[in-house]
Amino acid sequence: MGVRGLAGRTGRGARRATAALGVAALLGGGAVAAAPVAGAAGCATPWGSLAERAPATTTGTVRGLRAGQHPCFDRLVVDVRGRVTGYAVRYVDQVRADGSGQVVPLRGRARLEVVVQAAGYDGQGRPTYAPARPSEAVGVGGYATFRQVAWVGSFEGQSQVGLGVRARLPFRVLVLPPVSGTSRLVVDVAHSW
Numbered sequence: 001m002g003v004r005g006l007a008g009r010t011g012r013g014a015r016r017a018t019a020a021l022g023v024a025a026l027l028g029g030g031a032v033a034a035a036p037v038a039g040a041a042g043c044a045t046p047w048g049s050l051a052e053r054a055p056a057t058t059t060g061t062v063r064g065l066r067a068g069q070h071p072c073f074d075r076l077v078v079d080v081r082g083r084v085t086g087y088a089v090r091y092v093d094q095v096r097a098d099g100s101g102q103v104v105p106l107r108g109r110a111r112l113e114v115v116v117q118a119a120g121y122d123g124q125g126r127p128t129y130a131p132a133r134p135s136e137a138v139g140v141g142g143y144a145t146f147r148q149v150a151w152v153g154s155f156e157g158q159s160q161v162g163l164g165v166r167a168r169l170p171f172r173v174l175v176l177p178p179v180s181g182t183s184r185l186v187v188d189v190a191h192s193w
Contacts (some may be wrong), residue, residue, distance in 0.1 A: 043072035045190050047170035051090035054175075060084065061128040062120040062159045063182065067138045067149060070188075074145040076138075076163060078116050078185040081128070084175045086117030086158075087185055095162035098155035105135075106164030108147035112171065114161040116185050120154035129159075137161070144191045145169060165189055 060082020068075045078084075092113045095104040120129045129151070131137040137151035148164035170193060174186040 043191060045072070045170055045172075047172045047188075047190060049091060049168055049170055051088065052171075052173045053088040053090075054086055055088075056085035057117050057157070060118045060183065061122060062116065062118050062154070064129055065131070065138050065149060065151065065161065067140050067143070067146060069143055073188040073190045074140070074143050076114065076146070076149060076161070076187040076189075078114065078159075078161065078187075080116065080118045080183045080185065081181060082118070082183065083178055084116060084118065084183040084185045087173065087175070088115045089113070089171065089173050089187055091168055095150075095152065095160075097152050098158070098160055104150055104152050104162045106148050106150060106162050108164035108166055110165045110168040112163040112165060112187070112189070114163055114185075114187055115158055116161075117158050119157045120151075120159045145189045163187070163189075169193065 060080040062078060063081050064079040066077040066079070068077070090113055092111055095106060095111050095113045096102065097104060098115075121127050131151050134151040134153070136148070138149040140146040140149055145166050146163065147166060148162070150162040150164075152160035152162050154160070169190050171187060171189045174188070176184040176186060
């Protein structure tokens with residue numbers, strides 16, 4: 001569930017890598033620390049560009065979006081109060097808002113649609129995450145791969161983010177275990193193939 005992109009590690013190796021990611025996140029405070037890219041020397045990754053998904057329904061709520069730069073990839077983090085169990089991340093020709101079908105314009109030559117099975121509102125319909133500028137939810141100026149992060153919104157219990165990227169590049173999806181009740185859906189997009 002989320003360690004798929006760790007260079008084919010299985011069993012104890014995958015658990016160690018997942019634990020290292022969790023420890024790195026704890027030590028990094030508000031930012032999620034970079035995970036070492038496994039595999040060949042330099043920035044080679046075993047990642048691909050095909051859709052990744054986990055169909056389960058998440059019971060948590062979206063609390064925020066963050067991004068970070070790393071030597072080999074750019075990282076998007078979706079903070080969810082509760083446990084993340086369901087998501088879908090895929091390249092699309094255009095990101096369209098759920099419900100309305102309206103096209104969400106994004107800078108970059110490729111677009112990733114990130115859907116997390118968690119609402120952006122509470123049981124009374126009050127927003128749990130509402131950026132001042134949804135089309136620029138996270139500033140990514142100067143990033144190697146990211147061009148724009150847009151909060152598309154929530155519809156029927158799931159939330160949608162549009163990620164404009166420089167080109168169709170390999171990515172991986174990780175789910176980091178809850179820390180103080182908050183889980184993280186992580187999308188890493190490599191700087192190159």
